[in-house]
Amino acid sequence: MTLLTTLFPLICYFAYNIFIPQVEKLRPSLSSIMNLQRRRWVANAARRESPFDAILSGNIMQSVSFLASTAVLMVLAVFAVFGQIPALMESLSSLSLDARYSVTEVQLHLVVMLTMFVLAFFAFTLSLRQFNHFCIMLGTLDPSVPASEEELDAITEMNILGARNFNSGIRAYYFSVSTVAWFVSEWATIVACLLTILVLAQREFLSSAHRTAASAAIVAARRQKDAKP
Template identity: 30%
Template sequence: MQAIDYAALALFILSWTLYSHITNGTIRLFERESLTRVMTEHRRRWILNSLRRDLKMIDTQILAGLQNGTAFFASTSIFALGGCFALLGATEKVDAIFRDLPIAFQGGRTAFELKVGGLTGLFGYAFFKFGWSYRLFNYCTILFGGLPMLEEARRDPAAARAAAERVIRMNAIAAGHFNAGLRAIFLSIGYLGWFVNAYLFLVTTAFVLVILVRRQFFSPARQLLMEDMRDEDVDESTGD
């Protein structure tokens, strides 16, 4: 392990932390909302819209889809953890392969095991985030089942709104943990560059972050959602 390795690892952790805060809106780097925050508003509109109808089968299907997606990534993280432990068992073979690569720095067995340990930590973090997100989506489903029917919501709109807000907050918290796990999965791709050398680690981390920032702040998906929100704001202001 050389100084450049420690510097690259520190920049990786710093970039991850900074990106998380920028996406969540606690740090304002761009004069625009992230795709994640825009979707939070659409979650709110979805839950509030469900108060206007008694038939909520579509809503329960949406919640089931959110849970299934979270369960898929949790299972994927478990498989990735198993792969990391398999790598630790084949350290000598992998180290021999890297010794034959002219572009790889020779860090030795200890350095390789430390890098695999870091990758294991990434996938372990992702698993706990996905696991907790799955449970919170389950709680969200239970809270959603307690929403009042249309007639009851009309009789007591304040209580209905309060119940809907609880569902919205729980759904947003679950989505936040899911997004945190997904970020760990994405950034693990950049982390793989460290197995070659620290310079490639920096390049792959920057490459992944550029892609993530573009998707959050400059993607066609975000532009589409913002246009939809502006159209709804115009309709409300004109009374149409």
């Protein structure tokens, strides 16, 4: 049971990333709706000569870079805890509600926490690299020459890849919070993970942001349809 609850946040993280794309085939998520807006962004950027799109891309990359740096700090913090195991065990003796963990169990759980933050770091750095590629591809567009649909689709797909890995890093942060509950109770970890899944699913499929983005996409589609001769 202790081993299962230790690994449970990691299992939930991978399961969520696997099953959500399947759910999106039945109901569009907020991320999939925003992908349509990314396509509109690229199409409009192909006709602009101002530095507006470079500013937008820079702001996105700055946010991703900040979270990647934070993940590094969290990795270093977990490593520092490994050197304070005796003090940690003493604190847990008064904090734990239903179990007395051994040193090995605590070390294993710290490894799981470390894994979560390492996964977040790799996701954010990959996202940063892909957004960098997106900026380069966006910069190659010549406003005086109409871009082909295939070229716009390729640039949009690079932006989508960056956003997908950014979301993966954010989810790793969310589930890493569930690992903290393990120090209080094994069952608290399971409850925290399930609540995390519900919160993420609600924000992706049932939130006000989802409804607003969907409405904007519908309005944009109608405008584009009316603009056609």
